[in-house]
Amino acid sequence: MSPVFAHGHLRLSLLAMLAGRPMHGYELIQALGERFGGAYVPSAGTVYPRLAKLESEGLVTKTVDGRKTVYAITDAGRAELDARAEELAAVESGVADSVRSLADGVRASVGEAMRSLRADLAASAQAPRGQTADEPVDVPTEGARALREVEMAIAAFRQQVRADLHRRATRGTLTEDTVTRLRDGLEALRRSV
DSSP states (O other): OOOSSOTTHHHHHHHHHHHHOOEEHHHHHHHHHHHTTTSOOOOHHHHHHHHHHHHHTTSEEEEEETTEEEEEEOHHHHHHHHHTHHHHHHHHHHHHHHHHHHHHHHHHHHHHHHHHHHHHHHHHHHSOTTSOTTSOOOOOHHHHHHHHHHHHHHHHHHHHHHHHHHHHHHHTOOOHHHHHHHHHHHHHHHHHO
């Protein structure tokens, strides 16, 4: 797997997050994970050494608050952010592209699951009890009407899921766990029909 951040970009991202408010290391790890929709969550072994380096360079300070160490940006850290504003904008754009790519993958998965479900519903609507879906059969009027209703319900469901997933992706709360649960739930629904 290629690195998520190019050289120095994680450093900029940490400074940018601390410019918003002081945080402890675990909060920073969670915030980064949320920004990537759960597709990338840095390890403590990645974040804490960067924070220690930023502290040694005078760009952040740390204070101990109970059992937590809270990091805050310094004036020198803000000056570095200002000096590298264009680079930070490119980093932010890359994060947004990564989240969009994840959302596109989810959309494709959901679309494929919906096509499969629609095909299975059509086949089961056409096959009378005891007959396989592969055998030719005339579709009774009642079955055709039921199939149209199901297709309309699927279309409405797909539109709502797409809107919900888009909203979660733009907020950075779309996780791989969500994608897996959605995919598994759709597959279970398809099998139950």
